[in-house]
Amino acid sequence: MKYHNTFSQLDPRLYHRQPPTPLDSPTPVHFNQNLAKKIGWSEDDDLMQNWVDIIGGAYVPKGFCPLAMAYAGHQFGQWAGQLGDGRGLLLAQVIDNTGKLQDLHLKGSGLTPYSRMGDGRAVLRSSIREYLGGHALTQLGIASSSALGIVTSKTPVQRETIESGAALIRVADCHIRLGHIEWIASFAPDLLKPFTDYMIATYFPDCLSADHPVLAFLEKVVKNTARLIADWQLIGFAHGVMNTDNLSITGSTLDFGPFGFMERFNPAWINNHSDFTGRYAYQNQPAIGHWNLNVWLPHFMRLSGISRQGLGEALAHYEPVFMQRYQTGLCDKIGLPHDEDSLGVGFDWLTLLQDCRLDYTNSFRALLALIAPDDFTFEAQLLETLNQEIENQGDKARQSWQNWQSRYQALWQKLPQEEVINRLTANNPVYILRNDMAQRAIIEAEKGDFNEVARLFELLSQPFKVQDIATNLDITPPNHDAPPLSISCSS
Template identity: 70%
Template sequence: MRYQNTYVKLDTRLYHEQQPTPLDNPRAGHFNMQVAEQLGWLDDKDLMARWVEILGGQYVPAQFQPLSMAYAGHQFGQWAGQLGDGRGLLMAQVLGNNDQLQDLHLKGIGLTPYSRMGDGRAVLRSTIREYLCGHALTQLGIPSSNALGFVVSDTKVRRERMEAGAALMRVADSHIRFGHVEWIASFAPDLLGEFTDYMIDTYYPECHDSETPVLAFLQAVVERTARMIADWQLIGFAHGVMNTDNLSITGSTLDFGPFGFMQRFNPAWINNHSDHTGRYAYQNQPAIGHWNLNIWLPHFMRLEGVTRDTLADCLAPYEAIFMQHYQQGLCRKLGLPHAKESLTLAFEWLTLLEDNLLDYTNSFRALLGLVAPNEHPYEQQLLAIMTAEFNNEALNVWQNWSTRYLAALEPLSSETSIDEMRSSNPVYVLRNSMAQRVITAAEQGQFDELNRVFELLATPYRVQDIATDLDTLPPAPHAPQMPISCSS
């Protein structure tokens, strides 16, 4: 691998160098060959032979320089003060095969100075959920952290019960969060200029071409954040805990806790059982992204040339960028051009889904059964299941809408529309029930189901023979969608 450990060269107040605390008897859970190839990991025989020891904290390669990061944040809208890597270490930074910097971050590997009341560990169930979600989002084409692999161990960890400790090697284009800047503003304001230069040099070098590089950088973060959240909305993903310490400066999805993929369409869906007010409900994510940026940006007023007005100019495009990206994606999901008439049909379709509590993923894919009835029997089956759920009134609404929808498609290239629909509407997402079946088997030492689901999610836009009916089965229409705990 091509090591480029740059974070460790920054001011030592920003981190704490330390070694991981080994897990007891770590054993292979799963290894992501695609990520390993992208990193160049496969080319190093020592890394390949000892990957379980490395992820278990028993062996640290000489080129690694482990450190825990300091950062702060707003949690559920309230200032939480100093946070930091309480159970994870930035082990190394490397240039991937695309020449993009990648962080190798080992999660669940023991106490750090930032652990607060925690134990520095992670349990198997949350490790599996993060491992599969990073994989799922990446294969869906949404910017996200991914993972090299994970291990399970004999280390016992207490949450609501005693559980097996595990560790995951998370790979991301950056682990710098909005909360890093919040920490600097509160505890080391003299570092803001140096740290901002580092962020621009490392992640946004193109901003140096601007007459005002700092403002160009801030606007780029705003744009990437808006597009990322639009991607979440389009695929039906709810992050569940959009605190400022959980948002990356690169617009990549980071920190999978109580996440979920929408099943029965309910925009007010809350997937985090700790979110009693619905702050992080699916429909609120775009507004929370704006709120977080509005909290983050004013810290840069300490820098020369940055004023309240220029920051307002940086943030102002957020809504328009989000709406354009979301509306374009919504039209692609219907195979329609981005136009006013298309959006009218699209929002009527979403209303139909909501009023009838239809499955979000299955219903969008079922439209292919309407548009291309002879293409694949699976989509015909989805269409039949969907229409069977309509009562007489809803069936009339559907028939009226589908007639107008097909008329809108008629003058277009059917091949182009079908291709867009197939590449925008997945067959498979990581449903909570799917993840739970993997976890239940893994806790009994069985990883065959994990291997199958991992392979299924590797090509989510294609119908696969290894799938079962349970992989796409939504809950009953009025059954509560299972909320997820922050405990991990």
């Protein structure tokens, strides 16, 4: 690998150097061969032969420089003070085969000075969810961390019960969070300028030629965050814990906790069972992204030449960038160009999904069977199920569905059929990581069988393609009368 450990050269107040604490008898669960190739890991025999011990914390290869990052943050809207890598270590930074900087971060590495009341460990169930969740988003084309590999062990970890300790190496383009600046502002304000210079030079070098590099950098962070959250909304992804310490400056999904992919469409869905007020409900994510940036940006007023007006102008980009990305994406998802008529039909489609509690992913994919039923037999089955569910809800739902189809047909028939089909297939996956899919893999893994983890990893590698390895359970939403599923923060 081409090591480029620049964070470890920064002021030592920003981190604590330490090796990982080894897990007891680490056992391989799964390894991401394609990611290993991308970052150059697969080209090193030492890394390939010892990957289980590396992730298990027993072996630190030459070139690694493990450290725990210090940062702070607002959690559920309240200032939480100093936080930091309480169970993770930045192992190394490398240049991948595209010339891009990547962080290798070990999660479940043991206690650090920032562990607070935690034990520094991760458990198998949450590690599997992050491993598959990051892979799913990445293959859907959404900016996200992914994971190189995952191991389990005989190390007991106390959560609600005694569980198996596990670990994974997360690979992301950046692990600097909004919370890093919050920490600097509170505990080391003299570092604000050099750290800002580092962020610009390392992650946004094109801003160096701008008239005001810092403002150009802040504008990019704002826009990247807006685009990421628009992408989440379009695919039906809910992060669950959008604290400022969980958002990356590069606009890449980071820190998978109680995340989930939307099944039956409910904009008010709360997927974190600790979110008692619904702050991080699916429909609130765009507003929370803006809120987080709004509390982050004022710290830069300490820098020369940064005014409140300049920060306001940077933040003002958030809403139009989000709306452009989301509205264009919604039109793409129904196979139509971005215009007023398409938007009206798109938003009415979402209303129909919500009123009838239809499955978000299946319903969008089923539209292909309205356009070319003879060419999309799988999607025709999805459409048949959709029709039956609407039929079961009575005359009002049936009439709304018929009216919508008429309006939709009037628009798509004006376009070349191939154009509509290409938009639909490119923007609507067949497979997402449904909660029951992840849970089945976890149950088998806890018995020592990792075949379902491997199958789901392969399935999610091509989410837009109908695959033979899929089962009906991979496309089956919860029953209509099933309560909304929320996930524990315990991990």
